[in-house]
Structures are given as C-alpha cells and as structure tokens.
Amino acid sequence: MSISLRAPRTVKLPAPFLSLLRLVRDPHRRYRHARYIHATRVGLGVLLSIAVTSGFGWPHGEWATISLLIVIAGLQHHGNIRKRAAERAWGTLIGAVAGLLIIVQQTWLGHLPLTYALTAIACGICAYHAIGKGGYIALLAAITLVIVVGHGDNNLLDGAWRTLNVLVGIAIALLFSFALPLYATYSWRYRLADALRECARAYANLGQAGEASGERSKHLGKLNTLLVQLRSLMPSVSKEIDVPLERLENIQRSLRICISTLELLNATHGTLGAPGAGTLPGVGARRIRDTLIGMSRALRFGTVARLARARAADPAEVSPAAGAPTVESALAEGFANEIENLRRQLLAIAPQWNIG
CATH class of the missing domain: 1.10.357 (Tetracycline Repressor; domain 2)
Incomplete structure (x- = not known):
C-alpha cells in the first residue's frame, strides 16, 4: 500500500482582494x-x-x-x-x-x-x-x-x-x-523623506548656474512648505510612537538649520560667485548627497541599515581649502555636521518610527 504525498494546493486570491491586502499592509x-x-x-x-x-x-x-x-x-x-x-x-x-x-x-x-x-x-x-x-x-x-x-x-x-x-x-x-488606523507617523516619515530628498536636489544644484537658479528656488520653497507640514504632525506623532516631543523638536530644528544653510549657500553662490556644491572646499559633496538620499530611503522604505553607517569620505572627494577658510567653506562644513547630527537622531528613535 503506497501513500502519495501531495503538496498542499495554494489558494489564489482574487486580484481585487490582493490589491486591497497590499493597501492594508x-x-x-x-x-x-x-x-x-x-x-x-x-x-x-x-x-x-x-x-x-x-x-x-x-x-x-x-x-x-x-x-x-x-x-x-x-x-x-x-x-x-x-x-x-x-x-x-x-x-x-x-x-x-x-x-x-x-x-x-x-x-x-x-x-x-x-x-x-x-x-x-x-x-x-x-x-x-x-x-x-x-x-x-x-x-x-x-x-x-x-x-x-x-x-x-x-x-x-x-x-x-x-x-x-x-x-x-x-x-x-x-x-x-480604530479600524485600519491612519498614523500621523506615516505622514511625518514620508514628508521628512521628501524634505531630505529635496535638500539633496537643492544641494546638487548649487554647482549649476543659469536656469538652475530657478530650480534651486523651487526646491527651497518646497522645503519650507514641508517644514510647516512636519511641525503640525509632531504632537500626534509623539503620542503614537511614545517619543518625547522634545526629541522630535530637535529633529525639526536640525532640518530647519539645514534648510537655512542651503538658503545661505544659494545666496552666497549667486552674490559672491562661489563654487558649486561639487567643488565646495573641505567637504565631500557626494558623501553629503549620499547621506541625504540614504536617510530619505530609510524613512521611505523602513531600511534602518541605511542610517546605521555613513559612507566614509573618499580622499579624492575632499579638496583642502587653500589659505583662510571662506564663508562658503564654513557654511558647507556646518551643513555636513548638521546632516550627520540629523542622521544620528533618526537612528536613535528608528525602532519607534519604523512602524508597519
């Protein structure tokens, strides 16, 4: 007497139900x-x-x-x-x-x-x-x-x-x-991710002239709008993920400093004829953009590993400043330090905001 073992048949759900399930999850x-x-x-x-x-x-x-x-x-x-x-x-x-x-x-x-x-x-x-x-x-x-x-x-x-x-x-x-709750944390995460991506775009456009000036202004305007939207979400986010409002305020403050620094870099680039982001003295421009994009993707997809390690600066990226530090080099260094500070803050509360 032989016993045949058959693999259990998988039930294929209807396409509309699968779409709804993906929407829920x-x-x-x-x-x-x-x-x-x-x-x-x-x-x-x-x-x-x-x-x-x-x-x-x-x-x-x-x-x-x-x-x-x-x-x-x-x-x-x-x-x-x-x-x-x-x-x-x-x-x-x-x-x-x-x-x-x-x-x-x-x-x-x-x-x-x-x-x-x-x-x-x-x-x-x-x-x-x-x-x-x-x-x-x-x-x-x-x-x-x-x-x-x-x-x-x-x-x-x-x-x-x-x-x-x-x-x-x-x-x-x-x-x-309480059925299928819509968390304010989702809006905060994805809008912060959008803000960081806009920071990366605005920073990259510092190295371009001409028509790129209008693009820089557009990116900076969108950043200020996102900053206001993030502010209104913070009290609800604090309750949802049990993170003190002060910690969210610190993240908001770091983002605001980054945006203000970008505005100053944009102004000095236009008035002083300063070099673009790709040639900022003493700062690895590609490393900064990678960090911004990495933080954005970590928030967007929940991949906390992108926050855990920052890419080391390539010696070829860093151009030593000749002579005394300039206003632009000081702004660029401050921008890089604030980005790193923001990365550490997001990593510290990642288990709380990374909800599914």
Whole structure:
C-alpha cells in the first residue's frame, strides 16, 4: 500500500482582494490613499448607524449619524483620534446627561421660562470653559444639550431616545476610528523623506548656474512648505510612537538649520560667485548627497541599515581649502555636521518610527 504525498494546493486570491491586502499592509500605500481610506471608513460608519437605528425602528435615529460625523469625520490620524475622540465622547455624554436633567425638571414643574433659563445658564457655563484647556469638551457638551432639550418642547422619552442615539453614534464612531488606523507617523516619515530628498536636489544644484537658479528656488520653497507640514504632525506623532516631543523638536530644528544653510549657500553662490556644491572646499559633496538620499530611503522604505553607517569620505572627494577658510567653506562644513547630527537622531528613535 503506497501513500502519495501531495503538496498542499495554494489558494489564489482574487486580484481585487490582493490589491486591497497590499493597501492594508503597506504603510506608504495607506499614506498615499489616506483620504480614500478615511472617506470609506466614515461612509461605512454612516451605513452601520443607519442600519442599527432603522433596523430597530428607533425614533430620531438621524442623531446617531450626526453624532458619528461629529466624532470621527474630522479626525484622520490615530494620534488625534485617541485624544480628540475621547474629548468628543466626554462632551457629548456631559451634554446628554445635563439635557436629560433639564427635561426632567420641565416634566415635573412644567415651567417653560425656567427651562429656557437653565438651558441658557448651562450653555453659558460651557462657553466659559470653551475658551482654554478642554474647550472642545465644553463646546460639544453645549451642542449635545441643545440637541437633547431642544427649545423646551422635548419630553423625557424624546430626550432619552436622542441620548441613546447619540451614544450609539459615539460607539460606532470609536469602532471605525480604530479600524485600519491612519498614523500621523506615516505622514511625518514620508514628508521628512521628501524634505531630505529635496535638500539633496537643492544641494546638487548649487554647482549649476543659469536656469538652475530657478530650480534651486523651487526646491527651497518646497522645503519650507514641508517644514510647516512636519511641525503640525509632531504632537500626534509623539503620542503614537511614545517619543518625547522634545526629541522630535530637535529633529525639526536640525532640518530647519539645514534648510537655512542651503538658503545661505544659494545666496552666497549667486552674490559672491562661489563654487558649486561639487567643488565646495573641505567637504565631500557626494558623501553629503549620499547621506541625504540614504536617510530619505530609510524613512521611505523602513531600511534602518541605511542610517546605521555613513559612507566614509573618499580622499579624492575632499579638496583642502587653500589659505583662510571662506564663508562658503564654513557654511558647507556646518551643513555636513548638521546632516550627520540629523542622521544620528533618526537612528536613535528608528525602532519607534519604523512602524508597519
């Protein structure tokens, strides 16, 4: 009796499913399609809220959808969601409870002017706290209170149903907020990679004249735009990867110094007729460009090895400065030192930002 051993048959998944799987697993694809992912996530959440409220026949079910949109529609990055979704949930809960209490007193006393006065006082208290720390909680509390109470014409049952719908909307919003999260770290990594690549291009163009001046200005303008975008992402990145904001500030400062140095090198090249990047005294220009490109690729592809070792300077690349150091040579040396400092900082926190 012979037993034949056959290799297990591999199941070939449909092409659309494979494309979706690659989208889910590849951080860069998720970064590039972040708007579509967020829109799909919100759309599915709206469908679920409609299905739940309509399926059970709940009155005022539209408030579940409205609550969901308030909680999740304006949030994209996971670092924002953890803080802002909690704030919105607390604000909605506080407003719903306060609104129900006002409806209870309206039901017992039946004094409409008192209901108006209590609603106004509660909204005034929320407005007082809306200016300053925790202001978003106070703002959402006031909005939810008015939703539940109305203008004093809602009974206790209507208020209870609206409160329930609001809570269901929050629950669905939080459920979809953590489904396929979009990390701010992705945006920070890839935009920093773009900035480093633009630095390499601007540095390479220092050795060219004529029409290259316009290219240098374009690269420097894009660098300043990226610098502003990176600044806005840092608080969320700090929460996501548990890196102190001060460390991210140091990276931002090093990048800003590099960009400022490039602007000065560009200015001295145009006004003093200084040599180009390929002939900067005392600096291996190719080594600097390789380091910049290596850092960019490490951030883009997650290949931390590109940060672990810097290519040694080739003696043929380094041209000794004759006589006293010039302004350009000092700027170039400072630029090289700052690039090396930036490389070390990125390497030190690589396990944190290199998330998949």
